[in-house]
Amino acid sequence: xxxxxxxxxxxxxxxxxxxxxHARGMQEEAVFDFFVRETPPGHGYLVAAGLAxxxxxxxxxxxxxxxxxxxAESGRFGADFVDYLxxxxxxxxxxxxxxxxxxxxxxxxxxxxxxxxxxxxMETRIINLLQYQILIxxxxxxxxxxxxxxxxxxxxxxRAHGAEAGLLAARSSYLAGFAGSSTVLAxxxxxxxxxxxxxxxFIEAHDDEIDAFEHFARARPKNLVLLIDTYDTELAAQxxxxxxxxxxxxxxxxxxxxxxSGDLGEHARKVRRILDDxxxxxxxxxxxGGLDEHRVKALLEADAPIDGFGIGSKLDTSADxxxxxxxxxxxxxxxxxxxxxxxxxxxxxxxxxVVRRYDADGTMIGDTIQCxxxxxxxxxxxxxxxxxxxxxxPRPTLxxxxxxxxxxxxxLPPELxxxxxxxxxxxxxxxxxxxxxxEADALIEAQLRSGDGQAD
Amino acid sequence: xxxxxxxxxxxxxxxxxxxxxHARGMQEEAVFDFFVRETPPGHGYLVAAGLAxxxxxxxxxxxxxxxxxxxAESGRFGADFVDYLxxxxxxxxxxxxxxxxxxxxxxxxxxxxxxxxxxxxMETRIINLLQYQILIxxxxxxxxxxxxxxxxxxxxxxRAHGAEAGLLAARSSYLAGFAGSSTVLAxxxxxxxxxxxxxxxFIEAHDDEIDAFEHFARARPKNLVLLIDTYDTELAAQxxxxxxxxxxxxxxxxxxxxxxSGDLGEHARKVRRILDDxxxxxxxxxxxGGLDEHRVKALLEADAPIDGFGIGSKLDTSADxxxxxxxxxxxxxxxxxxxxxxxxxxxxxxxxxVVRRYDADGTMIGDTIQCxxxxxxxxxxxxxxxxxxxxxxPRPTLxxxxxxxxxxxxxLPPELxxxxxxxxxxxxxxxxxxxxxxEADALIEAQLRSGDGQAD
Numbered sequence: 001x002x003x004x005x006x007x008x009x010x011x012x013x014x015x016x017x018x019x020x021x022h023a024r025g026m027q028e029e030a031v032f033d034f035f036v037r038e039t040p041p042g043h044g045y046l047v048a049a050g051l052a053x054x055x056x057x058x059x060x061x062x063x064x065x066x067x068x069x070x071x072a073e074s075g076r077f078g079a080d081f082v083d084y085l086x087x088x089x090x091x092x093x094x095x096x097x098x099x100x101x102x103x104x105x106x107x108x109x110x111x112x113x114x115x116x117x118x119x120x121x122m123e124t125r126i127i128n129l130l131q132y133q134i135l136i137x138x139x140x141x142x143x144x145x146x147x148x149x150x151x152x153x154x155x156x157x158x159r160a161h162g163a164e165a166g167l168l169a170a171r172s173s174y175l176a177g178f179a180g181s182s183t184v185l186a187x188x189x190x191x192x193x194x195x196x197x198x199x200x201x202f203i204e205a206h207d208d209e210i211d212a213f214e215h216f217a218r219a220r221p222k223n224l225v226l227l228i229d230t231y232d233t234e235l236a237a238q239x240x241x242x243x244x245x246x247x248x249x250x251x252x253x254x255x256x257x258x259x260x261s262g263d264l265g266e267h268a269r270k271v272r273r274i275l276d277d278x279x280x281x282x283x284x285x286x287x288x289g290g291l292d293e294h295r296v297k298a299l300l301e302a303d304a305p306i307d308g309f310g311i312g313s314k315l316d317t318s319a320d321x322x323x324x325x326x327x328x329x330x331x332x333x334x335x336x337x338x339x340x341x342x343x344x345x346x347x348x349x350x351x352x353x354v355v356r357r358y359d360a361d362g363t364m365i366g367d368t369i370q371c372x373x374x375x376x377x378x379x380x381x382x383x384x385x386x387x388x389x390x391x392x393x394p395r396p397t398l399x400x401x402x403x404x405x406x407x408x409x410x411x412l413p414p415e416l417x418x419x420x421x422x423x424x425x426x427x428x429x430x431x432x433x434x435x436x437x438x439e440a441d442a443l444i445e446a447q448l449r450s451g452d453g454q455a456d
Numbered sequence: 457x458x459x460x461x462x463x464x465x466x467x468x469x470x471x472x473x474x475x476x477x478h479a480r481g482m483q484e485e486a487v488f489d490f491f492v493r494e495t496p497p498g499h500g501y502l503v504a505a506g507l508a509x510x511x512x513x514x515x516x517x518x519x520x521x522x523x524x525x526x527x528a529e530s531g532r533f534g535a536d537f538v539d540y541l542x543x544x545x546x547x548x549x550x551x552x553x554x555x556x557x558x559x560x561x562x563x564x565x566x567x568x569x570x571x572x573x574x575x576x577x578m579e580t581r582i583i584n585l586l587q588y589q590i591l592i593x594x595x596x597x598x599x600x601x602x603x604x605x606x607x608x609x610x611x612x613x614x615r616a617h618g619a620e621a622g623l624l625a626a627r628s629s630y631l632a633g634f635a636g637s638s639t640v641l642a643x644x645x646x647x648x649x650x651x652x653x654x655x656x657x658f659i660e661a662h663d664d665e666i667d668a669f670e671h672f673a674r675a676r677p678k679n680l681v682l683l684i685d686t687y688d689t690e691l692a693a694q695x696x697x698x699x700x701x702x703x704x705x706x707x708x709x710x711x712x713x714x715x716x717s718g719d720l721g722e723h724a725r726k727v728r729r730i731l732d733d734x735x736x737x738x739x740x741x742x743x744x745g746g747l748d749e750h751r752v753k754a755l756l757e758a759d760a761p762i763d764g765f766g767i768g769s770k771l772d773t774s775a776d777x778x779x780x781x782x783x784x785x786x787x788x789x790x791x792x793x794x795x796x797x798x799x800x801x802x803x804x805x806x807x808x809x810v811v812r813r814y815d816a817d818g819t820m821i822g823d824t825i826q827c828x829x830x831x832x833x834x835x836x837x838x839x840x841x842x843x844x845x846x847x848x849x850p851r852p853t854l855x856x857x858x859x860x861x862x863x864x865x866x867x868l869p870p871e872l873x874x875x876x877x878x879x880x881x882x883x884x885x886x887x888x889x890x891x892x893x894x895e896a897d898a899l900i901e902a903q904l905r906s907g908d909g910q911a912d
Binding site: 002004005006008009010011012013014015016017019020021022023024026030032070074076116120123124125127128129131132155157158159160161162163164165166167168182183184185187188189194195196197198199200201202204205207208209215216218219220222230231232235313314317318319322323324329330333334336338339340341443444447448450 | 458460461462464465466467468469470471472473475476477478479480482486488526530532572576579580581583584585587588611613614615616617618619620621622623624638639640641643644645650651652653654655656657658660661663664665671672674675676678686687688691769770773774775778779780785786789790792794795796797899900903904906
């Protein structure tokens with residue numbers, strides 16, 4: 001079977017352009033930037049995420065025989081192009097912001113330098129991987145801003161858009177500071193802590209709710225969490241006193257209860273009182289169901305006695321902003337600066353660096369998008385992570401990315417960390433980059449004028 | 457490597473419940489329904505999609521040795537549970553609406569009957585596969601409603617949430633009536649027509665736009681589409697007259713131009729005039745960039761001379777409704793009706809059928825959710841598609857699903873096909889189902905009362 005994440009997971013136009021580059025012998029080095037044009041409304045910053053998966057994709061970029069057979073048999077491409085694809089590898093360089101770096105609109109997060117067919121073919125998958133992980137890391141970081149001291153768990157796999165989204169959401173939300181995910185595969189793949197309780201169906205399959213609790217507790221005594229809202233939340237909470245005594249004799253402790261429906265704050269308050277009155281003051285309350293950063297913040301502002309939150313659909317789909325206005329754009333080819341200047345979509349040409357400045361307290365005060373060879377007055381955020389198609393060692397771990405973001409969030413101006421941030425972080429574009437843009441525009445103007453003559 | 461779409465792509469609680477069912481010897485037959493609680497705002501109907509992938513997942517459901525090793529080494533499960541998982545297969549039945557069937561809130565689209573551990577473990581992936589494909593088929597059907605006679609192409613892979621979403625979006629949008637997708641892998645996987653032109657980077661990598669067009673045309677002469685908005689849309693259109701003459705000498709025809717930025721309607725009008733004046737009346741205009749069903753409808757209502765649309769980000773993320781309020785709920789266990797009655801989340805118990813009635817003209821007039829054994833006064837929509845873990849033959853093809861939806865859309869009451877549908881289709885719940893619900897509630901009441909006594 002043709003692999004689901006292989007080189008045919010791309011747009012047809014990438015292969016079409018490759019054949020045209022091949023036909024013309026266009027193999028010179030191209031520089032492409034990935035960047036985001038706008039933050040979603042209310043978001044004060046973006047979070048770099050997804051680099052690890054992009055590097056994996058570039059390292060593995062090779063057509064399988066089955067893929068080549070399809071290309072050959074599709075009738076869409078010439079025979080020598082198939083031979084050319086057989087030798088296709090990614091041999092270029094990548095410079096990127098480390099995962100967990102906060103960044104802002106128009107800043108290149110990742111720069112690919114490679115012979116143009118290589119840099120071109122990988123476009124679709126690079127955007128596909130980076131956009132989603134940046135989205136989820138940003139959304140999850142907002143949940144952490146809303147509830148910095150609570151246990152947050154990604155519950156979104158079922159409503160994520162397919163398998164890969166569910167898996168990557170677990171990683172991106174952990175990177176952003178979540179305690180873990182309900183997605184089992186995230187543990188073997190990424191070493192992420194996983195969490196799980198029981199579903200309503202488990203309760204309903206028993207004739208008696210309290211029997212269901214007891215059976216579950218005896219079968220799975222560790223980290224015991226009981227789901228108490230299947231029928232009557234407070235009634236279930238009341239029954240736990242008796243059950244807790246019975247379980248204690250077997251050395252089993254009820255760790256927490258989960259509430260998944262109704263007015264979560266109101267139920268949590270009543271359940272907290274029932275548990276406290278029943279001598280179960282150490283049983284924690286975990287809430288889930290329709291949550292996002294705004295709802296979590298509102299619950300905590302209303303002093304709901306909730307110790308942890310399972311956040312699912314709205315996290316894994318980034319429901320209020322399900323896609324980013326982002327792009328992967330040519331900045332240089334064959335040593336010349338290049339830019340598009342379609343309306344509202346102009347891009348900055350050349351090999352760029354993003355340099356960040358801090359005040360005396362270590363708070364970020366502004367970034368500059370500049371040419372790579374302009375002197376850096378601050379921290380250079382883009383670092384080389386791949387050379388000649390090989391990933392440079394050591395590769396940062398997911399834990400390091402998580403720590404990096406935690407540190408960076410503390411260094412952000414506080415107004416950018418609000419859930420309804422309206423402040424804009426200062427991002428300058430250097431004179432060097434502006435000069436390159438003028439140079440690129442002059443090249444365009446010259447050809448448009450000459451083309452004019454030709455067509456008339 | 458542990459497979460990305462294997463049985464560990466599930467929520468931890470599924471495995472936890474399995475271990476508890478195993479510990480108690482709970483293996484009796486459970487019946488679970490998948491259904492959607494609400495249509496997204498403005499949507500008049502839902503479209504069944506994703507069944508083929510669910511059946512594939514059920515057929516393949518088996519733990520690999522690597523997965524079992526992880527389960528054993530995770531320290532989270534007992535040793536005999538690992539042995540039990542080694543023998544895990546899906547041996548149950550599935551009844552489902554055929555792909556391409558229109559359906560409505562609360563109607564079961566898919567019913568799984570199997571020993572409870574089997575039906576339970578598959579919950580997460582069943583929801584993950586069905587929700588997304590129903591979402592995209594519905595969104596794409598709306599695009600088709602907006603532009604029934606235009607060439608619609610899915611352009612969304614790069615902004616889809618990961619690899620699988622991009623691939624499944626191609627299939628779901630084709631099912632809904634799209635002409636095809638830009639996603640190459642959709643051709644070998646699903647036999648879907650694929651479409652592709654060129655990116656701005658191709659133009660920019662050339663020193664001259666018109667050279668880029670000519671090089672591309674000579675390398676890829678078939679179905680030639682030129683992207684004309686990199687620098688100056690109308691200027692590029694003007695240059696095409698000369699180019700077309702030159703290419704004609706080589707037997708190459710410009711099939712279409714693509715416009716991807718700016719005011720698409722305004723550009724299309726100007727470009728149409730330029731092309732017509734230049735003798736290129738048969739060159740079609742294809743538009744892309746930020747489109748959805750509303751924007752397409754507005755362009756066509758304003759008589760924009762656009763022949764086809766590439767619809768990307770907003771389709772593949774279902775941007776205005778990125779997830780569905782849907783569920784997979786226990787309806788029966790061990791021969792007894794079961795239901796949850798958490799606030800606002802009550803479900804209908806028992807083995808159900810959905811029966812559809814039509815008027816004399818063949819227009820749909822109402823559905824009834826009824827017990828499977830109640831007499832059907834109309835078309836029974838749920839059909840058995842899997843028995844004893846085997847998919848029943850013949851399996852409907854994607855083309856049949858596409859035709860089915862096209863037919864069903866014509867039989868819908870017209871007010872439900874509006875993009876801002878506010879009418880509700882009539883869905884009744886039979887007396888038989890209501891009686892089962894009462895029976896299930898009586899069982900619940902009895903145990904809640906007995907549990908009461910126990911806890912006091």
